[in-house]
Amino acid sequence: MKSTLFSPLKPQLLAKLLITLCATGLSVSAIAADATKDPISKKTTKAKTTKNAKADSKKSEIDTSEPEPNIDQNVDTEYKCELGNSLVMYAHPEDNQSLAMRWRNRLYKLTRVETSTGAHRFENQKIGLVWINIPSKGMLLDSRRGHQLANECKSTKVASLSVTETQVK
Known part of the structure; x- marks a missing residue:
């Protein structure tokens, strides 16, 4: 067929x-x-x-080409953050325009950037680190990648004071 x-x-x-x-x-x-x-x-x-x-x-x-800042005679403040992160800020009493930050075993110099909100913002443009501090907490940002490195950072001095106040009451 x-x-x-x-x-x-x-x-x-x-x-x-x-x-x-x-x-x-x-x-x-x-x-x-x-x-x-x-x-x-x-x-x-x-x-x-x-x-x-x-x-x-x-x-x-990690950019090793930038020299580490001198932290002699600086007041240090340790911050404990969520997810087990921690960092230390070193501020010189006579210089409120910059500070040093120890993050992941390296010191970085951060320079103050003026804000309209009243938050304390310090930045290292070369490396891309941004530290924003408000009275209740601080956060560390990576401005190059656009994500948070550490959040809910609280000073251990403030945390120890609140524990003491709670025990006294």
Whole structure:
């Protein structure tokens, strides 16, 4: 029995099929090229890329080209933050325009930036660290990546005073 169902559509069907194959020819060849690659080398490339990205992020976090500030004769205030983070601020009694901050075993110099809200804002533009302190808490931000490094930071001096006041009452 001879099939007549597809015979009138053959030229149109072939034309559509040919157009479709031509249009997707590049993606098919790209898929075929990926399939012929060695899967082990693909994994190695991904692993190397990830390791390089991690190394670059660590380099950007710690900039050793900037000299550490001198903290002699400074008053230190330790802050305990959420998630177990901590930092120490060193302020010189005669200089209210800058302070030093110990974060992750490194000292950074931060310079005061005026705000309209009354919050104390100190920043190191070269490294991208921003310390914002309001009476109830402080927070450390990474301005380059746009995320928080430490939040809900409270001075241990204030925390110890509130515990003492609670015990006395």
